[in-house]
Amino acid sequence: MIDDFTKEEKLSGGAVFERGVKQSKEHKAIRRIAQPLTDKHWLNKGQSVTQLHRIYRIAEYLLVRSKRPKKERQSLKEMEVLVPEGVKVKIKRIKK
Numbered sequence: 117m118i119d120d121f122t123k124e125e126k127l128s129g130g131a132v133f134e135r136g137v138k139q140s141k142e143h144k145a146i147r148r149i150a151q152p153l154t155d156k157h158w159l160n161k162g163q164s165v166t167q168l169h170r171i172y173r174i175a176e177y178l179l180v181r182s183k184r185p186k187k188e189r190q191s192l193k194e195m196e197v198l199v200p201e202g203v204k205v206k207i208k209r210i211k212k
Contacts, residue, residue, distance in 0.1 A: 150171055
């Protein structure tokens, strides 16, 4: 007997299966990031679920932020050093 996981792998296209695995890993990473936040800020005692959704949105942001390349962060810090004190500058990022 073939388990459901193997059956899906063999029946679905490779790209579909890979996308599912990637999404599953991403959701698992988000849950791991959100767990300490939910323990601290959300008690399941008649609270609005909106707070829980906010916590998960924060966890998603933290996951995306952790994947940013470090060179970009360093270059922004270097640019801030070049700007004289008292001058306000807005830095816009250019999407590639």
